[in-house]
Amino acid sequence: MRDLTEAFSTALRMILGGDPELLEIVRLSLEVSTAALFLAACVGLPLGGLVALLRFPGRRFVAILLNALMGLPPVVVGLLVYLMLSRSGPLGGLGWLFTPTAMILAQFVLIVPIVASLTRQVVEDLWEEYESQLRSLGAGPLRAIPTLLWDGRYRLVTTLLAGFGRAIAEVGAVIIVGGNIAHVTRVMTTAIALETRKGDLALALALGLVLLGMSLGINAAASLVTEFARRREG
Amino acid sequence: MVKRWTLLGIALGALLVWPWPPGVGGEAPFVTLASTTSTQTSGLFEAILPRFEAETGIEVRVVAVGTGQALRIGRSGDADLVLVHDRAAEERFIEEGFGLVRHELMYNDFVIVGPGDDPAGVRSFADAVRALAQIAAVRATFVSRGDDSGTHKAERRLWRIAGVDPTASSGAWYREVGAGMGSTLNTTAAIGAYTLTDRGTWLSFKNRRELEILVEGDARLANHYAAIAVNPGRHPHVKREAAARLIEWLLSEPGQRAIDNFRIQGQRLFVPSAASGR
Amino acid sequence: MSPGRVAASILPLEFDSVGYTVGGRPLVRELSFRLEPGLRTLILGPNGSGKSLTLRLAHGLLRPSSGSVRWHGAAPERVRGDQAMVFERPVLLRRSVLANLEYALALKSVPRRARRDVAFEFLRKTGLESLAQRSARVLSAGEQQRLAIARAWATEPEVLLLDEPTAVLDPGAARSIEKLIDAIAGSGTRIVMTTHDLAQARRLADEVLFLWEGRLLEHARADEFFDRPESDRARAFLRGEPMW
Numbered sequence: 001m002r003d004l005t006e007a008f009s010t011a012l013r014m015i016l017g018g019d020p021e022l023l024e025i026v027r028l029s030l031e032v033s034t035a036a037l038f039l040a041a042c043v044g045l046p047l048g049g050l051v052a053l054l055r056f057p058g059r060r061f062v063a064i065l066l067n068a069l070m071g072l073p074p075v076v077v078g079l080l081v082y083l084m085l086s087r088s089g090p091l092g093g094l095g096w097l098f099t100p101t102a103m104i105l106a107q108f109v110l111i112v113p114i115v116a117s118l119t120r121q122v123v124e125d126l127w128e129e130y131e132s133q134l135r136s137l138g139a140g141p142l143r144a145i146p147t148l149l150w151d152g153r154y155r156l157v158t159t160l161l162a163g164f165g166r167a168i169a170e171v172g173a174v175i176i177v178g179g180n181i182a183h184v185t186r187v188m189t190t191a192i193a194l195e196t197r198k199g200d201l202a203l204a205l206a207l208g209l210v211l212l213g214m215s216l217g218i219n220a221a222a223s224l225v226t227e228f229a230r231r232r233e234g
Numbered sequence: 235m236v237k238r239w240t241l242l243g244i245a246l247g248a249l250l251v252w253p254w255p256p257g258v259g260g261e262a263p264f265v266t267l268a269s270t271t272s273t274q275t276s277g278l279f280e281a282i283l284p285r286f287e288a289e290t291g292i293e294v295r296v297v298a299v300g301t302g303q304a305l306r307i308g309r310s311g312d313a314d315l316v317l318v319h320d321r322a323a324e325e326r327f328i329e330e331g332f333g334l335v336r337h338e339l340m341y342n343d344f345v346i347v348g349p350g351d352d353p354a355g356v357r358s359f360a361d362a363v364r365a366l367a368q369i370a371a372v373r374a375t376f377v378s379r380g381d382d383s384g385t386h387k388a389e390r391r392l393w394r395i396a397g398v399d400p401t402a403s404s405g406a407w408y409r410e411v412g413a414g415m416g417s418t419l420n421t422t423a424a425i426g427a428y429t430l431t432d433r434g435t436w437l438s439f440k441n442r443r444e445l446e447i448l449v450e451g452d453a454r455l456a457n458h459y460a461a462i463a464v465n466p467g468r469h470p471h472v473k474r475e476a477a478a479r480l481i482e483w484l485l486s487e488p489g490q491r492a493i494d495n496f497r498i499q500g501q502r503l504f505v506p507s508a509a510s511g512r
Numbered sequence: 513m514s515p516g517r518v519a520a521s522i523l524p525l526e527f528d529s530v531g532y533t534v535g536g537r538p539l540v541r542e543l544s545f546r547l548e549p550g551l552r553t554l555i556l557g558p559n560g561s562g563k564s565l566t567l568r569l570a571h572g573l574l575r576p577s578s579g580s581v582r583w584h585g586a587a588p589e590r591v592r593g594d595q596a597m598v599f600e601r602p603v604l605l606r607r608s609v610l611a612n613l614e615y616a617l618a619l620k621s622v623p624r625r626a627r628r629d630v631a632f633e634f635l636r637k638t639g640l641e642s643l644a645q646r647s648a649r650v651l652s653a654g655e656q657q658r659l660a661i662a663r664a665w666a667t668e669p670e671v672l673l674l675d676e677p678t679a680v681l682d683p684g685a686a687r688s689i690e691k692l693i694d695a696i697a698g699s700g701t702r703i704v705m706t707t708h709d710l711a712q713a714r715r716l717a718d719e720v721l722f723l724w725e726g727r728l729l730e731h732a733r734a735d736e737f738f739d740r741p742e743s744d745r746a747r748a749f750l751r752g753e754p755m756w
Contacts, residue, residue, distance in 0.1 A: 132603075133602065136571060137619050137663075139619055151605055151606040233647035
């Protein structure tokens with residue numbers, strides 16, 4: 001109980017005091033996860049659209065695979081990326097291990113299936129509604145993908161938020177490929193893990209509260225914006 | 235339609251000029267040190283490394299894992315040097331050609347901690363091995379790192395001397411948590427069990443609850459830390475010079491003094507040993 | 513629009529013994545007819561008689577289970593560019609009124625520079641000009657249907673298929689749609705339309721196809737059909753009697 005109240009007051013103090021170390025960690029968390037989300041969107045949105053609309057052998061299997069990969073344990077992703085990026089691995093020459101780039105890559109791998117799979121669902125649902133009309137206008141499935149992605153944009157915002165939430169909240173992958181190096185690869189979650197190891201549960205919890213607050217803020221902002229736009233555009 | 239492409243263009247442009255976080259471009263020189271959780275959680279590096287960085291302009295990036303994992307990182311060439319505490323493994327690391335020379339830096343000691351009411355009755359045993367045997371005899375709960383770390387190896391060595399195979403009781407009174415020292419202490423405190431910990435982590439650990447030091451001072455509880463540069467013959471990309479400078483500094487008078495001066499609550503955590511080690 | 517069209521008409525449309533079956537249930541049976549250029553055709557019949565299916569088969573959105581549909585010998589999908597279809601509940605894209613038109617024009621390969629002018633021309637013709645920048649999804653049902661028609665018309669099809677375009681509209685909106693259809697027919701586009709509104713059919717039709725339970729019961733000139741229907745079913749339908 002004491003830990004809890006202490007955590008709240010510590011969290012408040014850190015935020016209000018503008019603790020520079022905290023700001024640095026928060027900034028890196030946001031940068032890494034935003035970059036990962038951007039890349040995942042570039043791949044996941046079209047991929048989800050393709051799996052939704054294109055008829056090719058093994059389509060069902062790919063859809064199931066994407067669904068299954070949504071539950072991929074971050075530690076496994078971390079290990080795979082680690083083995084790829086290690087100096088003894090195939091991409092070792094890049095020198096990316098223990099850098100933020102490695103963390104972006106790991107989070108990207110982690111959330112592409114989420115973005116792609118949820119996008120597939122959204123696009124499939126829209127296609128049911130739009131298919132006759134779009135075919136009539138002369139748009140085949142391939143041409144319909146960008147159209148449906150754009151028309152489903154409000155629902156896809158939720159999809160992207162789900163990916164972002166998973167990216168910024170996970171620790172297993174980034175701690176392996178990033179190494180939790182102070183001032184270099186330390187993000188919110190790895191800092192929380194470190195403070196827990198130090199037995200400073202109040203500080204760890206305070207960091208957790210800051211993370212929760214960030215997530216809340218981002219989700220609230222996104223839902224306000226989409227709600228506003230949806231009202232305006234019908 | 236047009237607006238959409240504009241947006242996409244802006245997004246792509248933003249990615250190109252993305253303020254890439256540090257570590258991507260080549261800025262300040264740095265060296266990667268694979269080390270143990272015990273040295274990191276104690277706060278030693280934060281206390282002493284800024285001096286080295288100020289003196290040389292070389293940034294030290296510490297990846298803190300268990301000793302076994304740290305040596306594996308060294309083996310695959312993902313660190314420039316290691317700072318670990320498992321002599322047998324260190325010697326193997328060098329023999330196999332992955333490391334250059336073992337430099338003993340400092341030591342502290344392991345202690346056996348347990349609940350204050352001491353159900354196994356081992357308090358003040360001078361003999362750590364007898365204490366473990368006693369814990370096993372009454373089947374008092376003992377939490378093991380179980381992660382192939384230096385501390386884990388030391389613990390297993392003590393069990394071996396005691397002639398007890400605790401893994402036969404794994405899951406019963408012997409709990410292998412497969413975690414770093416701090417996490418292991420969290421677990422131990424939560425269930426009121428015994429464990430073996432290095433003094434450094436213990437002193438800086440804040441969530442002790444009922445735990446106290448019950449056994450200390452046995453010569454077999456000594457815990458030596460050594461630094462080894464990764465062999466550039468094996469991994470040509472490692473920063474041999476930066477690594478050599480770091481080791482040199484750690485062994486030097488100012489480095490050893492910095493280690494000596496690192497205190498938590500007035501207590502010294504590591505005893506410099508460069509002179510005696512060489 | 514497409515230069516070849518003037519030379520090669522896609523009409524006549526020929527249905528030859530077309531059947532359409534879903535899950536073993538025949539919804540369209542042995543449907544044979546031929547639509548020539550120049551007339552306005554209204555497809556009439558009670559609910560479930562196969563009117564919409566007939567339009568979709570003609571448009572190539574559905575493939576017949578048996579028989580064949582041919583536009584001047586060609587399969588419907590191949591000449592879909594010369595047809596346009598307006599649905600009972602049009603799907604408008606989640607973007608502005610203007611962008612909805614431009615989207616359709618882009619799909620017809622109208623050059624980017626020409627799209628805006630063409631789009632505005634058809635917004636004017638359909639009385640939607642003042643709404644050009646409005647979001648299509650917030651329009652009233654009548655405005656939405658007008659936009660759907662503008663979108664179809666802007667591609668300058670030879671044949672315009674309309675599936676119950678006024679079924680969900682109030683009488684005022686329905687009349688304004690009818691006026692539009694008049695104008696489109698006047699511009700030389702062949703109209704094929706379904707409705708269950710008899711008064712509307714009387715106002716618009718040159719010829720009538722009367723369907724009942726997936727069968728074609730009558731194919732006649734409008735005045736003949738309305739004055740002297742041949743079948744009992746059609747007589748009952750025209751008198752508004754129950755159809756069972």
